[in-house]
Amino acid sequence: xxxxxxxxxxxxxxxxxxxxxxxxxxxxxxxxxxxxxxxxxxxxxxxxxxxxxxxxxxxxxxxxxxxxxxxxxxxxxxxxxxxxxxxxxxxxxxxxxxxxxxxxxxxxxxxxxxxxxxxxxxxxxxxxxxxxxxxxxxxxxxxxxxxxxxxxxxxxxxxxxxxx
Numbered sequence: 209x210x211x212x213x214x215x216x217x218x219x220x221x222x223x224x225x226x227x228x229x230x231x232x233x234x235x236x237x238x239x240x241x242x243x244x245x246x247x248x249x250x251x252x253x254x255x256x257x258x259x260x261x262x263x264x265x266x267x268x269x270x271x272x273x274x275x276x277x278x279x280x281x282x283x284x285x286x287x288x289x290x291x292x293x294x295x296x297x298x299x300x301x302x303x304x305x306x307x308x309x310x311x312x313x314x315x316x317x318x319x320x321x322x323x324x325x326x327x328x329x330x331x332x333x334x335x336x337x338x339x340x341x342x343x344x345x346x347x348x349x350x351x352x353x354x355x356x357x358x359x360x361x362x363x364x365x366x367x368x369x370x371x372x
Contacts, residue, residue, distance in 0.1 A: 214318075215252075216249065217318060219248070219255060222370075223251060226370065231359075232359035232360075233359070233363070235358075236355060236360065239356050239359075240354070240355045240356060242348070243276055246268060248321075249268070249325070250265070250341075250348055252325075254337055254367070257335060257337055258335065259339065259340040259344060260332040260333075261347055264331055265347045265351040279316045280316045287313055342364060345364060
């Protein structure tokens with residue numbers, strides 16, 4: 209199965225494209241250290257009527273943390289740095305390189321999502337969709353610490369409003 213054949217990848221693209229979801233995800237990433245792929249996976253589980261615990265979140269995070277830390281985050285940092293230019297090379301000159309880094313970063317995130325999706329069949333207990341979403345984000349919040357209320361609410365509202 210390729211990444212584009214993945215139900216999780218398709219869910220992520222569809223959900224991330226909803227109005228105001230991308231900025232809310234980035235706010236959670238930047239303000240609370242949320243791994244957006246992990247959060248999307250928790251919502252994907254909820255979409256499939258599965259609620260998980262804080263311990264499940266900790267195990268999932270442990271499985272992807274080295275990849276995130278050593279691959280995804282450095283690529284993200286480089287892409288963001290190239291946006292404003294580096295030294296004598298202005299952003300306009302390095303835009304092509306920035307776009308290549310962006311594609312590589314996206315592929316790194318797809319690989320991370322594949323690792324998460326492999327765990328899906330054995331995770332969680334049955335729960336109604338919206339209840340599972342609230343429970344899964346609460347489990348992630350218990351694992352990370354407090355999540356900013358406004359972007360968290362926006363994510364949950366967007367999920368609830370989206371038809372399953």
